[in-house]
Amino acid sequence: MALEKIAGVRAAARDVEPFVAELFTAAGVNRESAEACARAVVDASARAYDTHGVRLIPFYMQGLAGGRINKTPSLTVTEKAASAVHVDADDGLGHYASYRAIDEAAKLAEKTGVAVATVGRSTHHGATGVYTRYAATKGFVAIGMTHADAMVIPHGGASAFFGTNPLSFAVPVEGEDPMVLDMATSSIPFNRVGLRRATGQPLPEEVAVDDKGEFTTDANAAVWVAPVGGADYGYKGSGLAGMVDLLCSAFTGMGHGKTMASFNGPDFSKPIQIGHFFIVLSPAVFQALSAFDARISDFLADLRAQPAKPGQKVYAPSDIEKGEAKKRAVEGIPVDNVTWGALEGFAAQYGVKVPAATADAG
Amino acid sequence: MALEKIAGVRAAARDVEPFVAELFTAAGVNRESAEACARAVVDASARAYDTHGVRLIPFYMQGLAGGRINKTPSLTVTEKAASAVHVDADDGLGHYASYRAIDEAAKLAEKTGVAVATVGRSTHHGATGVYTRYAATKGFVAIGMTHADAMVIPHGGASAFFGTNPLSFAVPVEGEDPMVLDMATSSIPFNRVGLRRATGQPLPEEVAVDDKGEFTTDANAAVWVAPVGGADYGYKGSGLAGMVDLLCSAFTGMGHGKTMASFNGPDFSKPIQIGHFFIVLSPAVFQALSAFDARISDFLADLRAQPAKPGQKVYAPSDIEKGEAKKRAVEGIPVDNVTWGALEGFAAQYGVKVPAATADAG
Numbered sequence: 001m002a003l004e005k006i007a008g009v010r011a012a013a014r015d016v017e018p019f020v021a022e023l024f025t026a027a028g029v030n031r032e033s034a035e036a037c038a039r040a041v042v043d044a045s046a047r048a049y050d051t052h053g054v055r056l057i058p059f060y061m062q063g064l065a066g067g068r069i070n071k072t073p074s075l076t077v078t079e080k081a082a083s084a085v086h087v088d089a090d091d092g093l094g095h096y097a098s099y100r101a102i103d104e105a106a107k108l109a110e111k112t113g114v115a116v117a118t119v120g121r122s123t124h125h126g127a128t129g130v131y132t133r134y135a136a137t138k139g140f141v142a143i144g145m146t147h148a149d150a151m152v153i154p155h156g157g158a159s160a161f162f163g164t165n166p167l168s169f170a171v172p173v174e175g176e177d178p179m180v181l182d183m184a185t186s187s188i189p190f191n192r193v194g195l196r197r198a199t200g201q202p203l204p205e206e207v208a209v210d211d212k213g214e215f216t217t218d219a220n221a222a223v224w225v226a227p228v229g230g231a232d233y234g235y236k237g238s239g240l241a242g243m244v245d246l247l248c249s250a251f252t253g254m255g256h257g258k259t260m261a262s263f264n265g266p267d268f269s270k271p272i273q274i275g276h277f278f279i280v281l282s283p284a285v286f287q288a289l290s291a292f293d294a295r296i297s298d299f300l301a302d303l304r305a306q307p308a309k310p311g312q313k314v315y316a317p318s319d320i321e322k323g324e325a326k327k328r329a330v331e332g333i334p335v336d337n338v339t340w341g342a343l344e345g346f347a348a349q350y351g352v353k354v355p356a357a358t359a360d361a362g
Numbered sequence: 363m364a365l366e367k368i369a370g371v372r373a374a375a376r377d378v379e380p381f382v383a384e385l386f387t388a389a390g391v392n393r394e395s396a397e398a399c400a401r402a403v404v405d406a407s408a409r410a411y412d413t414h415g416v417r418l419i420p421f422y423m424q425g426l427a428g429g430r431i432n433k434t435p436s437l438t439v440t441e442k443a444a445s446a447v448h449v450d451a452d453d454g455l456g457h458y459a460s461y462r463a464i465d466e467a468a469k470l471a472e473k474t475g476v477a478v479a480t481v482g483r484s485t486h487h488g489a490t491g492v493y494t495r496y497a498a499t500k501g502f503v504a505i506g507m508t509h510a511d512a513m514v515i516p517h518g519g520a521s522a523f524f525g526t527n528p529l530s531f532a533v534p535v536e537g538e539d540p541m542v543l544d545m546a547t548s549s550i551p552f553n554r555v556g557l558r559r560a561t562g563q564p565l566p567e568e569v570a571v572d573d574k575g576e577f578t579t580d581a582n583a584a585v586w587v588a589p590v591g592g593a594d595y596g597y598k599g600s601g602l603a604g605m606v607d608l609l610c611s612a613f614t615g616m617g618h619g620k621t622m623a624s625f626n627g628p629d630f631s632k633p634i635q636i637g638h639f640f641i642v643l644s645p646a647v648f649q650a651l652s653a654f655d656a657r658i659s660d661f662l663a664d665l666r667a668q669p670a671k672p673g674q675k676v677y678a679p680s681d682i683e684k685g686e687a688k689k690r691a692v693e694g695i696p697v698d699n700v701t702w703g704a705l706e707g708f709a710a711q712y713g714v715k716v717p718a719a720t721a722d723a724g
Contacts, residue, residue: 081647083445084475113446114478114641118648141609154665156674161665169605171612181601187594204594213671228591228598232549232566236590239543239679242665243531247503250533250657251648258664279476279641285443286480286613295612302620303516303523303604309575312518317601 006050009340010332015355017042020057023343026350027064028071029093036096037126044127045333048324049182051189052127054335058342059263060093060124066268069093069123075100083108083115086252091271094125094146098276102135102142105280109140113285119276120252124148124263128276129182132170135280136178143279144168147248149260149272152186153224155238158213160224163257164189165244169317172283173300174293177325181317185241186225193222206230248275332358368412371702372694377717379404382419385705388712389426390433391455398458399488406489407695410686411544413551414489416697420704421625422455422486428630431455431485437462445470445477448614453633456487456508460638464497464504467642471502475647481638482614486510486625490638491544494532497642498540505641506530509610511622511634514548515586517600520575522586525619526551527606531679534645535662536655539687543679547603548587555584568592610637694720 017038024034037060045053063069073092077100079085085104089097101117108115125131128144135142148163164184171179187207196203196219206215207230208222215231216222227237249256252275260272283292306314328334335343340357347354379400386396399422407415425431435454439462441447447466451459463479470477487493490506497504510525526546533541549569558565558581568577569592570584577593578584589599611618614637622634645654668676690696697705702719709716 081473081475081644083477084647086648111443112474113443114476115445116476116643116648141613143605154668154676156670157676158669158671161668161676167602169601171608181605183598183601187591207594209671213669213674228595229549230592232569233590235677235679236545236549239531239545240529242661242679243505243543246533246658246661249661250654251503251643251645253649253653256657256661256664281478281613282443283613285446286448286478287615291615292612295618296608299604299608299611299618302618306516306523307520307575308518309520309571312575314516314519314523315597317597317604 006334006336008334008336009357009359010334011355011357012332013042013046013328016045016054016333016335019352019355020054022352023057023346023350024060024064026352027061027346029064030072033071033073033093033096036099037093040095040099040126040130042333043130045335046325046328047133048321048328049127049129050334051191054333054343055339056124056126058339061346063123063268068268068271070271077104079108083112085115085117087117087119089119089122091121091123094119094122094274094276097122098125098131098278099134101276101278102131102280105278106135106138106140109280109282114279114281116251117278117280118252119278120254121271122274122276123272124274125276127182128166128168129170129180131278132168132182133178133180136170136172136180139172139283141171141281141283142169144276145244145248146274146276147245147257148274149263150258151190151225152241153209153213153226155227155229155234156213158209158211161258162186162227162238162241162245164225165241165257167240167244171296173296175297177322179296179300179316179318185228185237185244187228187230187237188225190225193219193225244277247277251275251277368696368698370696370698371719371721372696373717373719374694375404375408375690378407378416378695378697381714381717382416384714385419385708385712386422386426388714389423389708391426392434395433395435395455395458398461399455402457402461402488402492404695405492407697408687408690409495410683410690411489411491412696413553416695416705417701418486418488420701423708425485425630430630430633432633439466445474447477447479449479449481451481451484453483453485456481456484456636456638459484460487460493460640461496463638463640464493464642467640468497468500468502471642471644476641476643478613479640479642480614481640482616483633484636484638485634486636487638489544490528490530491532491542493640494530494544495540495542498532498534498542501534501645503533503643503645504531506638507606507610508636508638509607509619510636511625512620513552513587514603515571515575515588516603517589517591517596518575520571520573523620524548524589524600524603524607526587527603527619529602529606533658535658539684541658541662541678541680547590547599547606549590549592549599550587552587555581555587606639609639613637613639
């Protein structure tokens with residue numbers, strides 16, 4: 001996965017995170033929700049998941065202003081059984097509920113080996129990989145999913161039914177950052193279509209469809225995106241999207257993705273009622289930790305040493321992002337000009353001081 | 363997913379299953395292993411998973427004769443914690459261990475909400491979806507995985523590292539058969555390459571690579587297959603294959619797929635040491651069953667009613683196979699001529715009577 005260049009500014013993650021928390025708090029969000037959202041979006045930016053980083057802040061501000069997102073939620077945590085816990089997010093920012101879900105599931109998994117945390121009545125939680133990675137930093141292995149509003153056709157379909165329904169997996173690695181897989185079950189996110197409309201560039205083959213459901217590379221003709229696998233193997237991406245949708249709805253009490261209001265409005269007043277689904281595993285229950293760690297390290301060393309096709313290199317999931325994260329720890333996180341302008345506007349509106357930033361990014 | 367035509371014979375599943383069990387028993391396999399393998403391969407054939415159906419019997423007979431598969435294993439079941447159980451398959455047929463793993467995990471999940479069953483020191487277990495489906499017939503939701511010997515390049519790689527590492531998901535559906543997703547994380551299985559070599563037909567784009575790691579549609583130049591997602595998005599299939607490999611190795615005590623001996627020999631004497639990984643969920647712990655069932659049914663009704671592109675129809679996972687299964691319940695399961703000939707040979711060798719069959723299939 002190649003990283004896209006971002007024209008904008010750079011600022012230190014340690015400065016941006018308290019600024020974002022301050023901004024949300026000034027906008028009326030309760031302290032724990034504001035801090036969790038700031039932590040999640042800055043973590044995503046710091047780790048090179050730019051689509052789910054600080055650029056989402058204006059989107060969250062819009063939902064908070066419209067009333068879709070509850071500024072002062074009261075989370076309810078219900079232990080359903082020894083390995084099952086439900087978090088009712090009370091329509092608040094999904095980040096707070098998702099960190100909490102990992103904490104609760106980890107507590108149970110430590111004793112029982114595995115636990116599921118379901119989250120209901122939630123909203124957009126940013127990058128799902130932020131939470132599975134968080135679990136991995138605590139020594140757990142985690143699988144995370146969220147469903148979303150319909151943007152993706154089912155295989156063979158002519159109209160969107162699934163969200164981009166990401167699937168994430170994270171595992172602790174001895175002596176280095178966790179390995180994180182965080183993948184949409186569509187080939188591309190819909191905002192890639194918008195980007196190509198703006199630049200006039202064609203789309204890749206078999207990733208988007210026109211209003212008849214036919215694949216098109218014309219960004220202006222594209223109305224929906226397609227499941228990973230394309231024309232021949234899209235039933236696999238479609239099947240995975242369905243698995244994510246079912247686990248995030250039937251287990252959480254929410255409706256499936258197609259029943260959700262569009263994340264992009266025009267109505268920003270009604271709660272969107274998203275579900276998230278997390279599986280947290282305690283490796284030490286299954287294997288001696290030293291043996292477990294050795295297996296993971298052996299796997300990664302062997303994978304990274306594989307011969308590559310000419311001009312390429314074989315990476316493990318998140319290797320590229322981990323390299324970029326090291327750079328960003330020194331140089332700061334990139335914030336595109338549009339987002340930076342919006343942040344300056346919010347800062348002025350709420351009387352919060354913007355962090356120091358340097359022009360130039362990319 | 364289109365079903366392939368099979369030139370051969372048809373026989374009733376209820377006749378083939380005891381025949382297969384008898385054959386394995388006559389070859390020295392203990393009763394429970396023989397019955398479990400017969401049940402699994404005939405179930406796969408009955409449900410139209412022909413690649414993992416009765417055609418595998420000669421492959422298992424070869425492994426049993428060579429000593430790779432232990433004919434008389436003693437399973438060991440170890441409860442590691444309230445939601446974690448390990449099944450040591452003692453190098454026996456993986457089918458028996460996998461059914462047992464589902465049974466054990468279901469017992470735990472009923473109380474705790476979710477349980478993981480790991481299987482170690484196992485061998486090939488056929489179609490992973492057979493076991494997740496079995497869990498669903500008992501009212502559970504299940505995710506199942508197995509790793510395998512290296513046949514699939516990692517994204518960007520020039521040499522096989524992953525097995526076809528399938529991921530399966532099954533969920534009970536009120537008033538109909540369970541919904542089962544059972545997908546290799548490669549676009550195609552390697553035997554598709556062999557088939558195209560025989561027929562002289564080109565391969566689809568971006569599903570197989572030559573000895574430099576370059577994608578090729580020439581079946582004779584193809585040496586490995588590629589992860590789902592192809593040239594641009596193969597990092598997703600590769601990431602999923604890695605997740606499966608890690609869960610099936612680090613949690614089970616087995617090595618990762620690349621360390622396994624080839625399933626196709628030439629050495630059929632040494633155990634192959636496969637791991638399987640099952641997650642079993644009890645829906646009733648999370649939601650009222652009536653509400654859960656309604657969510658699943660609503661999802662399926664809505665998905666199946668989606669508009670399709672011209673000449674197509676939108677299916678839920680396993681819909682096509684479920685239609686074919688109804689036909690096979692009446693007409694019998696197809697057995698290709700090569701497999702049927704092998705079965706007749708084994709039957710003569712071990713003095714077992716072949717079931718009644720009619721020529722014509724497809």
